[in-house]
């Protein structure tokens with residue numbers, strides 16, 4: 001394929017991953033972001049997020065000069081294809097906030113050459129791609145929806161080894177499909193609305209699956225079953241599959257909560273009550289409270305006992321292991337509930353330096369897990385970092401006031417911990 005000149009707008013998770021991976025595939029890529037300090041850092045080869053392989057691929061792109069960063073969107077004017085990868089955060093009443101996207105499209109409308117293909121990678125409500133002519137003020141810029149399915153912590157891998165590539169649109173779609181020709185993945189050519197909805201439907205389904213697993217875990221505790229065995233039984237059925245059935249402190253991050261809310265809202269805007277989504281969200285909020293009850297029970301003997309004045313050590317602060325992203329983290333939601341009830345909180349996360357954690361209210365973030373254990377009445381595991389298994393639990397037991405653990409990810413080996421005197425309560429596991 002003839003080498004194309006590509007533009008990417010937005011250097012966040014999606015934009016940066018898209019830009020470095022497209023450069024890795026051999027294209028010339030110019031990536032624009034309005035954040036000058038971010039652009040300066042990227043030009044120096046510094047990656048602002050913690051993501052495997054991103055630093056190496058960024059260095060490669062800069063070295064080969066296939067990848068360049070700019071704060072001036074006007075520098076994308078000669079691109080053949082422009083990927084729009086700006087954030088669409090949760091806005092008013094759960095709706096996706098499209099202000100950044102709309103302003104970028106307006107700007108692009110003022111500068112692109114006729115025929116440049118606009119690719120919407122941002123997660124956008126159904127109908128947004130169809131509005132591109134109105135938003136750009138142009139009818140000579142073909143637009144396609146090409147949603148991303150990147151997981152944080154696996155962004156590069158998910159880009160370079162996708163499960164599927166979805167291209168929604170007609171004009172311009174062949175050119176976009178050709179960019180992915182190196183990949184061995186099914187390509188779904190759809191209409192723009194189906195591509196847009198397919199992205200929301202996927203994330204929302206994952207959220208429903210997780211809320212189901214979390215409710216199931218609660219029932220397991222009530223009836224004396226082990227959720228690990230129950231979900232294994234389910235997961236071996238090809239129709240269900242084993243992934244996304246691990247109970248935890250609730251699902252979070254920058255995508256699932258906002259996408260469930262936006263999908264629920266767009267159904268509501270069309271007069272439909274998508275009850276399953278309401279239920280998944282409600283279950284998720286309840287899950288935070290269930291974890292708090294479990295901690296209170298360990299501390300006081302009653303799920304409703306007050307944690308006031310008790311020292312609680314948190315292991316894991318981000319929304320899942322393998323990322324430094326604190327956005328919409330269930331760990332922080334649980335911490336906030338405990339802090340509101342007067343608990344004294346110390347937290348440690350392998351990916352969150354104390355300097356960065358200073359901004360988390362009511363939580364003293366430390367750089368050493370031993371400091372979390374010091375005088376703690378309970379330790380709470382909130383993310384599934386394998387590193388937590390390898391901590392010096394004998395030493396933690398000596399430092400703690402009481403050797404008690406609440407393991408919300410069922411990560412630890414309770415028998416091994418018991419040898420160091422720890423009692424360990426998981427989620428959905430008989431005690």
Ligand code: UGA
Nearest residue numbers: 148149150151152244245246247248251252253255319320
């Ligand atoms: C999610 C989707 O998985 C990606 O496919 C999608 O592209 C991305 O959102 C996006 O829209 O950009 P991500 O936000 O990185 O990716 O997070 P996930 O790995 O999906 O995890 C979501 C939440 O579910 C986390 O809080 C995680 O701890 C929780 N989880 C996941 C569980 O509690 N149990 C599990 O078994 C799996």
